[in-house]
Amino acid sequence: MTRTAKPLTSPSIRRVQQQLREQARVEQQRNNRRLFHEANRLKRLPLYLFTILDQLKAKAQARGVDVIDLGMGNPDLPPPTHVVEELVKQVKKPENHRYSRKDGDVERLLNDTIAQWYHRKFRVELDPRTEVLPLLGSKEGISHLSLAFLNHDDIALVPNPTYPVHFNGVVLAGGILYNLPINAENEYLPDLQAIPRSVLKQSKILFLSYPHNPTTAVADLKFFKEVIAWARHHRIMVVHDFAYSDFMFDGHRAPSILEVPGAKEVAVEFHTLSKSYSLPGLRFGFAVGNQDVLASLAKTKSYIDFGIFRAVQWAAVKALSGPQDYVERAVALYHTRRNLFLKGLKQIGWDVPIPKATFYVWAKIPLKFSALTSLEFATLLVQEAGVVVSPGSGFGEYGEGFVRFALVEPEPRLKEAIRRIARVLQMAD
Numbered sequence: 350m351t352r353t354a355k356p357l358t359s360p361s362i363r364r365v366q367q368q369l370r371e372q373a374r375v376e377q378q379r380n381n382r383r384l385f386h387e388a389n390r391l392k393r394l395p396l397y398l399f400t401i402l403d404q405l406k407a408k409a410q411a412r413g414v415d416v417i418d419l420g421m422g423n424p425d426l427p428p429p430t431h432v433v434e435e436l437v438k439q440v441k442k443p444e445n446h447r448y449s450r451k452d453g454d455v456e457r458l459l460n461d462t463i464a465q466w467y468h469r470k471f472r473v474e475l476d477p478r479t480e481v482l483p484l485l486g487s488k489e490g491i492s493h494l495s496l497a498f499l500n501h502d503d504i505a506l507v508p509n510p511t512y513p514v515h516f517n518g519v520v521l522a523g524g525i526l527y528n529l530p531i532n533a534e535n536e537y538l539p540d541l542q543a544i545p546r547s548v549l550k551q552s553k554i555l556f557l558s559y560p561h562n563p564t565t566a567v568a569d570l571k572f573f574k575e576v577i578a579w580a581r582h583h584r585i586m587v588v589h590d591f592a593y594s595d596f597m598f599d600g601h602r603a604p605s606i607l608e609v610p611g612a613k614e615v616a617v618e619f620h621t622l623s624k625s626y627s628l629p630g631l632r633f634g635f636a637v638g639n640q641d642v643l644a645s646l647a648k649t650k651s652y653i654d655f656g657i658f659r660a661v662q663w664a665a666v667k668a669l670s671g672p673q674d675y676v677e678r679a680v681a682l683y684h685t686r687r688n689l690f691l692k693g694l695k696q697i698g699w700d701v702p703i704p705k706a707t708f709y710v711w712a713k714i715p716l717k718f719s720a721l722t723s724l725e726f727a728t729l730l731v732q733e734a735g736v737v738v739s740p741g742s743g744f745g746e747y748g749e750g751f752v753r754f755a756l757v758e759p760e761p762r763l764k765e766a767i768r769r770i771a772r773v774l775q776m777a778d
């Protein structure tokens with residue numbers, strides 16, 4: 350759907366456009382002057398979203414602006430005390446500073462703990478030795494999975510917009526990226542039947558992630574059943590990124606794709622401690638599911654990394670086996686923030702659908718600003734309001750026309766953000 354608006358000509362908007370052009374020119378010049386040119390696979394990547402945001406934020410801060418950062422999905426809550434205490438205790442033990450070995454004590458305990466956690470939450474049975482693989486954060490595992498499986502003539506099917514690692518990993522691995530456009534009309538679920546036969550024949554991996562970043566969409570077990578039947582028929586691997594498994598509101602529950610009978614034949618699922626336990630700095634995630642896929646991912650990683658700091662593994666055991674009320678409280682808090690923020694946006698005339706899940710808000714750029722790209726609009730918000738948001742285009746070309754708010758600041762700051770955004774919205778009146 351195309352939206353039209355008369356071009357905005359305010360000086361602030363002209364400044365934003367000028368600044369972005371200048372930034373691109375400087376970047377180009379810097380690249381031209383380099384002695385060592387990057388590999389083509391790096392050049393094919395779009396500028397990483399958070400790099401752009403960091404640059405915008407740094408510029409505003411240098412001007413003395415008190416920036417409200419709703420850009421990155423970087424949880425602001427203090428992590429569970431018992432997990433931090435365990436980490437501190439384990440860091441002090443010399444034996445935990447040695448290389449991690451697969452058959453070590455905490456290594457075995459960790460895999461057992463993950464399998465038990467999975468069973469408690471999703472009633473899915475996992476063999477802790479072969480169907481569980483701890484990772485240095487789920488992002489690391491997801492991008493290495495593409496490296497493990499994609500040849501130059503293999504296609505990865507990736508919904509668009511999506512969390513950038515799903516497509517960037519494919520490009521880095523040298524595979525072929527095939528976008529599956531998702532939008533409000535198809536409830537942000539890819540239409541697998543619309544994929545041409547010739548594409549299907551070359552396809553090896555389908556990436557999915559529900560609850561969905563950035564659109565906040567959810568998927569039910571019926572959808573997952575259809576996906577698994579389709580994937581088994583076409584012999585395509587399904588990679589489900591389940592980073593927001595706990596972030597469901599209004600009493601709903603997010604199913605694991607492995608709940609579908611037979612899913613393990615084709616699917617793996619990725620989890621992280623970064624969101625539910627507010628531990629993004631710990632760098633801990635894990636993958637579960639198809640044992641052959643996990644073995645190849647482990648093999649790839651064995652050439653690249655040396656496993657996870659053992660103190661981190663002890664902390665992960667504590668997080669997954671200890672009391673879980675922290676997670677419930679965190680989700681309730683994000684729920685309150687969601688209500689407050691949505692109400693605030695509505696009051697200032699920006700009507701946005703209520704997210705059913707995640708801690709994001711996916712908002713169509715107001716009509717009177719729709720002549721701007723999402724990057725231009727996000728730049729305007731940083732410059733004029735000191736509010737950082739993610740431009741929708743950072744999540745793929747089908748994210749253009751939207752911005753994403755991450756509700757990772759406390760309530761008073763969210764209220765302040767609304768007040769400041771209101772001033773920007775009035776600019777074009």
Ligand SMILES: Cc1ncc(COP(=O)(O)O)c(C=O)c1O
Binds near residue numbers: 422485562620623632
């Ligand atoms: C959908 C999704 N998957 C994975 C990640 C990365 O998680 P981790 O910190 O485990 O690498 C994020 C982070 O924002 C995400 O949104």
